[in-house]
Amino acid sequence: MGNEFDKILKIIQQDLPLVSRPFLTLAESVGITESELLKTIEKLVDDGVVREIAPIYDSKMLGYDSALVAFKVPQDKLQMVADFVSSCPTVSHNYERTHPFNLWFTLAVPPDTLSLEDVVRLMAERTGTLDYLVLRAVRTFKIGVRLDYESAHEKESVGFTHKPYKPLKEHEKEVVRVVQGRMPLTERPFFEYAQMLGMKEEELLNLLKDLKERGVLRRISAVLYHRRAGFVANAMSVWNVSEDRVEDVGNFMAGFKGVSHCYERTTGESWRYNLFAMMHGRSEEELYNLAKHISQEKGLDDYALLFSTKEFKKRRIKYFSEDFKRWLKALT
CATH class of the missing domain: 3.30.70.3460 (Alpha-Beta Plaits)
Structure with missing residues (x-):
């Protein structure tokens, strides 16, 4: 595999940024276009190297x-x-x-x-x-x-930081219920989630950032075979x-x-x-x-x-x- 491929495989295992166009941010970090990154991820999924890109929550x-x-x-x-x-x-x-x-x-x-x-x-x-x-x-x-x-x-x-448990509110549970599983490989995946929830994209991103700060959302990243x-x-x-x-x-x-x-x-x-x-x-x-x-x-x-x-x-x-x-x- 080429050096560019290795870089892509590395960055998608890290934390997907909670911004409107997260794949654009990742693509810019390795010097390729957003479209090239999305196509590469799709190929990795099709080839059975990547299972999915998905949110990872702390069940406790x-x-x-x-x-x-x-x-x-x-x-x-x-x-x-x-x-x-x-x-x-x-x-x-x-x-x-x-x-x-x-x-x-x-x-x-x-x-x-x-x-x-x-x-x-x-x-x-x-x-x-x-x-x-x-x-x-x-x-x-x-x-x-x-x-x-x-x-x-x-x-x-x-460094692993232990956060105190705080019960989720009903609207937070609904966000988790929707924002889980395989993430859409699109330019604005959070916009798609926000539409399902009847929320504004910025409102959803802020809520996910809060869940991450509280330790509920660990990260959003690729899971490999x-x-x-x-x-x-x-x-x-x-x-x-x-x-x-x-x-x-x-x-x-x-x-x-x-x-x-x-x-x-x-x-x-x-x-x-x-x-x-x-x-x-x-x-x-x-x-x-x-x-x-x-x-x-x-x-x-x-x-x-x-x-x-x-x-x-x-x-x-x-x-x-x-x-x-x-x-x-x-x-x-």
């Missing part, structure tokens, strides 16, 4: 409860169980991984419904799953995939770190470009690992080497790499939709 700041869940599933039942799990509208990621707990998925549950634990219990009962984990995030050190590096060992400066972008290896590294060292180690891990997400999570009787770092690289060897480097630098010996072997689902949640309630009603 929207009032949703969320957790990482793992099921231990017999291999001959894995596809059946994975299909059922994927049928849940608020499961966004669902993967087979290299571990006895072999099915891993992220679940978000909207407010004013069953608890997350009750939903997981119902899912386990429905699939005959006896052994499962519900791992909640305790602290976040990094979140956000940007596949724009040559080596997973490259470093970057990361990792393998087609050259990042064929994906591992969830899990680490057993003493509580007094979690902050230091978490911040250290978050500083690597090859780490997209880094969380401290809850543990349990059958799960001792409390620090999670999602790693992306061009080979499994690269990720083994990165984990080894972290292990040696921080003196950590109790860790594992869970490589993803099959993607069952990766899709943005449709927030403030009735889909989950209908799914849950059918389940119960």
Whole structure:
């Protein structure tokens, strides 16, 4: 791929500016026309490199409860169980991984419904799953995939700011309900959203800026198909770190470009690992080497790499939709 292509792939993974013509602003930053940029993005989508350009919201700041869940599933039942799990509208990621707990998925549950634990219990009962984990995030050190590096060992400066939760007003929920999913690849996408909402474009942009300032809207950016972008290896590294060292180690891990997400999570009787770092690289060897480097630098010996072997689902949640309630009603 040419240098211009690499620049485009890099900028669309960053934050789309909240201005009337965001693609014009991005195009000018790499010295091409707005039309050329939009055509390139369309080609990347058609070629299966880019999934979409879409808003990324913080589910907890929207009032949703969320957790990482793992099921231990017999291999001959894995596809059946994975299909059922994927049928849940608020499961966004669902993967087979290299571990006895072999099915891993992220679940978000909207407010004013069953608890997350009750939903997981119902899912386990429905699939005959006896052994499962519900791992909640305790602290976040990094979140956000940007596949724009040559080596997973490259470093970057990361700062994660925790914002206080503030319930959304009804008109804000309606904005989220409309401004989600695949963004229109047009000169004025926010104008199109504003028309759907019966608002002025400037009013919508100001509201989105406020949601971003409050931590509700993380960013608007491209989501890639990792393998087609050259990042064929994906591992969830899990680490057993003493509580007094979690902050230091978490911040250290978050500083690597090859780490997209880094969380401290809850543990349990059958799960001792409390620090999670999602790693992306061009080979499994690269990720083994990165984990080894972290292990040696921080003196950590109790860790594992869970490589993803099959993607069952990766899709943005449709927030403030009735889909989950209908799914849950059918389940119960």
